[in-house]
Amino acid sequence: MPSTLAAVELNSYLPIFIILLMAVTFAVANVAGSLLIGPQRKGGNKGIAYESGMNPVGTARKRFNVRFYLIAMVFLVFDVEIIFLYPWAATFPNIDPGSPDSLVWLGRILFFLFTTVVAYVYGFRKGVFRFD
């Protein structure tokens, strides 16, 4: 029983597999084709990262300031906040404004926003946004 079901279901995914196949074939064919047919020149300007524009300075493994990490974390706070705000915003209009529940809902999101603000103030105090 399950396996027949699987067979039926799998049929509907056939187009996806075909597309995947085409994509892979296309990519492989292009790379292989250029390798086979294209001219092969080495050295000189061919070796630099960008044939036009600025020459790169230093190594790619350069350290960068750890503050970027902090910035990213703070950004994530924003990000997660949005995640919670969306469903809240989608649900809130459906709640009867007269019911006590609505106040609770509003209070909840305000409380949540408050914690976010605290996180920001904390970050600010900690000097995350200071670049000197």
Place this chain on the structure above:
Amino acid sequence: MTLLAIVISGFVLAVAAPWVTRATGKYAGWILAALPAAIAGYLISQVSSVASGQTVSVAYQWIPGLGIDLSFMLDGLSLLFALMISGIGALILIYAGGYLAGHPHQGRLFCFLLLFMGSMLGVVLAANVLTLFVFWELTSITSYLLIGFDHRRKEARAAALQALLVTGLGGLAMLAGLLLMGHVAGSYSISEILSRRDVLQSHALAPAITVLILVGCFTKSAQFPFHFWLPGAMEAPTPISAYLHSSTMVKAGIYLMARLTPALGSTELWQWLLTGAGAATMLAGALLAMRESYLKRLLAYSTVSALGIITMGLGIGTEKAISAAIAFILAHALYKGSLFMVAGAIDHETGEKDVDKLSGLRSAMPILSIVALLAAASQAGFPPLAGFVAKEMMLESALHAPIIAVALTAALTLSAALLVVVAGLVAFKPFFGGERPTPRHAHEPPLSLLLGPGLLAILGVAVALVPGTLADPLIAPAASATLGTESHTHFKIWHGFNLALGLSAIATGVGVLVYATRSRWMPLAGATAGLDRLSPTACYHGVLRFVTAFAESQTRMIQTGRLRDYLIVIFLVTIGVVSYPLITRVGPPVWNELGTLHWLDVGIAVLILLSAFAAVTAKNRLLAIIALGMAGLGVTMFYVIYAAPDLALTQISIEALSVVLFVLVFRRLPDFRSLSSRAGKLRDVLIACAGGAMMAGLVLMATSYPSATSVSRDLAERSYPDGHGKNVVNVILVDFRAMDTMGEITVLAIAALGVYSLLKLRDRIDEQPSASAPSAGGRA
């Protein structure tokens, strides 16, 4: 009210004692003694009403939730003990004032002594077994402080600890017994318990209760084989030995045995335990005393012996025996307290503790020598002294004991003879014979050191001479309380010519003879030293060593500090504990519900197994990660076969992401190193297999128990109308469980970010080897 005040006042005064001492200097002992003297006065005023059968009782709430209240009662038994405690307490405080005159910590000593007195009064007046236990343990702890009073000496500290451990452990056993008894009797009130004798004795727990409580009593009252702490406790200054270790604290066990006799007594177990332990203690104490030559240790062993006699009397349990035991308690308290104080006075005035080096002090301290002779004669059982009467009564009752009367009588006679020797050594030898030089020039001790022993010794005579006024009103009610019925035995000197008198005469004669020829016997006593390896003291040290050694080996074995060892235990326990009920309750899994196996299933299963094996055995991290990914892909295949391609797609992406994460993390780690032995690996393999088996069992079990409600149908029904999607899994992922999905993605993102920054950090540490490790919130 007065009873509560009696108990509390000791504690209150104890707190004030250091200041009183500082303020009044050398009169502190006399002033502080006013309180116990007043208590004794009050108790004496109650004698006649108690003798007429009235009991005074009060009760105040303390901790009602636990059935503990501050309830006290005064009946014949309590009165006798309370009177001894307060009366001797007063004398001891005066004595201590003289004995430790000028000692920098005299105030502390008074404080401890008064604390002890309050606790001891609490023990004998308590009308609730738990309250009694509280005070009982307080006497243990104050005794610890008192024995360790001279805390600069290592021996004193060790003796204090030994006494506390022995009596404290006994106390715990007793607590268990008391709790069981309260549980069976349904109350912790002593009068209630005493009235439920039938319930208690017919209960299945009765033997356990008896044994546990008796262990507590035996340790406290230095009964064989717990007697060894008492001679050790002689490290304490003499006032303490005289008070705690002759007349009061060691009698607490006796008191409790007497107190509980109406409830637990006269069973066969009780009789045998008490008479057996009593007789053994009596003999052991008397014999061991023969090996000692230090005054206080001699007295300590003779105390052990006397305590044995009292216990034996209680064990015999006849009306006569109980009365004899009570009489012996009184007589012993009088003469032994006196003898201890005499010994202390000798030591205080001459600086010499060794009997062998003391001789001819009679001329230097005539009064003390008379006091000593009086007290010692009482111990030796010469008429007309209290000790004589008590000994007669005891011999008489031993002759009529319900069990092993002959053996008990013989043992008692022998002990009595040996006690005569001890009495001679303590009170005759130092005072008579030729004078010998002592470290300090000998002279008569001051009044404070003479009052206590003198008064007690005189009382020893008076009690025997006017028993109707002094002894009977105390002894008869106490014996009645112990018996639970009226006692008719009287305390009188002359019982006529009978077998007991003859035995007594023989004992005295033998004792005098042995004393006179003691130089011949001494080598014999020394020869028993070989038995010391088997003695309870050796056992005590053996137990201490064992506990330490056991703990050390356990520490080495269990607490290795290696996380891996901890994990092994945790996993093993978890597997065992979870599997046990599965195996015992479920039985083998139900195969027929699992349906048929397709060859594809088998193939994929083999693939997963192979990948898992490869992951475990891989020499290279990358290889291991890839093999792990393979196993994950195998699982995905199952999803595909069982009609869940969406789940499969999710799984594939998660697998891919985790492999990427793994690679990111592990890329920079050093290569695998083999740290475990072959056996260790084998063990790990077995544990892993067992864990896998447990999980498989759980899964099988879960499939055979469909949960009460299934969420899948509901979700499938709601999928289109609510989520506008026909694919249930997709709808679940992006609609019903959207938050979870989002959270998961976020977590993965944060993790990736964290890993990346850690890798960066690693670069930095590589560049700056001296950089300190990051601390949270720091410049990580």
Place this chain on the structure above:
Amino acid sequence: MSEKLALLVPEIIVFLTTCIVMVVGLSPNLAVRRSCGLLSASGLFIAAILAINGPAGDGLLPGLTPYIKAVIALIGVLLVMLVAGTVDREEDARVSRGGVFNALRTNRAEFYSFILFSLTGAMLCASASDLIWLFLALELTSLPTYVLVTMSTRGTRSQEAGVKYFFLGALGAAVFLYGFALIYGGTGSTKFVDIASIIAQQGINQITLAGMILAIIGVSFKIAAVPMHFYTADVYQGAASPVTAFLAFVPKTAGFVSLILLLALVGWDHGTDKVSVGHTLPSQLRLLLWVMAALTMTIGNVLAVVQSSPKRVLAYSSIAHSGYMLVGLIAGPGDYGAGFAHNGIAAVLFYLAAYGLMNVGAFAALAGLERRGRDGRPVEIDSFDDLRGLCAGRPLLGWTLVVCSLSLLGLPPLLGFFSKLPLFTSGIASGEIVLVIVMGINSAIAAFYYLRFAAVAMLEDPSDGPKPLAAPFPARAMSGLVALVLVISLSFFGDALMKASRNAAVVEGSGVRAVPASPSPGHKAGDRHDAASPAAAPAQRVGA
């Protein structure tokens, strides 16, 4: 919904305090920063008062909620006093010498907020009425402690401790989460009330049983019981003394509350008919808890005997205390309306409060002393020699140590005795005589090492050489003093607390054998929860 919010007011207060502390702790002004401790303590104190006057919970043990919250918050106040000066000592010194304030080098905000977070988590455990809630609350209790361990002292030892603590903690969390999942799988609900009613109707099935077993093993990490006790000594020693005191109390309380809530799901469900106590626990769980209790107290006590570091002694002894408390869990709440002495749950709840106090006192004495390290920095004392003659030298710390260690030993008439006694009596009442005897023997072993504290501090003379200095934080000594006063006064006036714990330990019916509406002896004092009684709530599936 708003009732649930009303239930959470104390937690919300603590959380708001956390938010304030997090910001205030980073103020450029040193004096403002130093107010962190005071702020935290005041927040906790307010929360405690609100909890005492707050509503009863909506779980199976409604009275448990306010009681545990109040206990956690009040002892939390003492713990906050105790941790004074654990972090930022050098930074403060540098700043007060005129150095420039650097927000990245101060840890005060994080430290205090983590402490408050952990306390919030423990309080939330007491409010839990749902498996998921319980899991989140337990993790909120534990996660901050992993960081606290690491940041409390410098050096590799605390880092090792932190890592060990974290790994084993994660393992424990995984185990009990899996257990929770199996409980859900076996009953189809995550709500305590529903689970209990399903189990009461249908009996416990194997998958629920396996889930319970895993949950108990996992939670044993929090209470430092066998088999998850291993970390205790390493972690407790690695952390600074005040933090160790915190670890010994807060996660343990959260763990015991969780165990009580979990066991109430499957056992102790007795109506007015006098079911024999404790036998309502499935025999497997009873056996598991029995073995855990016996091993935990024995291992804890035996290993404590040979330790040379006072902190390690206290660490191992904290394992032993968990073992004692497990006895109360096995005994269960006793017959319906059983008094305090026969109610094992009440005994555990009372013991938790008492242990918290004694623990604070003992650690306050250790934390009140310090030495100069080789580099001139202050280091903690870590040997019994440093405690010698403490009563003479520093009477407050010395007597606090003596009284609290004797009380921990269970010596009458101190609080420890009165808290251990109901464990004995309830154990006897439930027929666990052997276990009670094991406990008695263990109390005897405990005498070996607790007396050492008392003897060293009281009887011995100070050692030669430099004496330990007083740590320059009066708040630490103050917390010790408060603990001392409470330990002594509760020894004589502890009845109110016993009554409170007795009322907290009333197990409501699970909805099948509904609790009669008429007031029964069980909840005389805690009648506030009548409306919130979960009685007659039909089995209801938790929506997605």
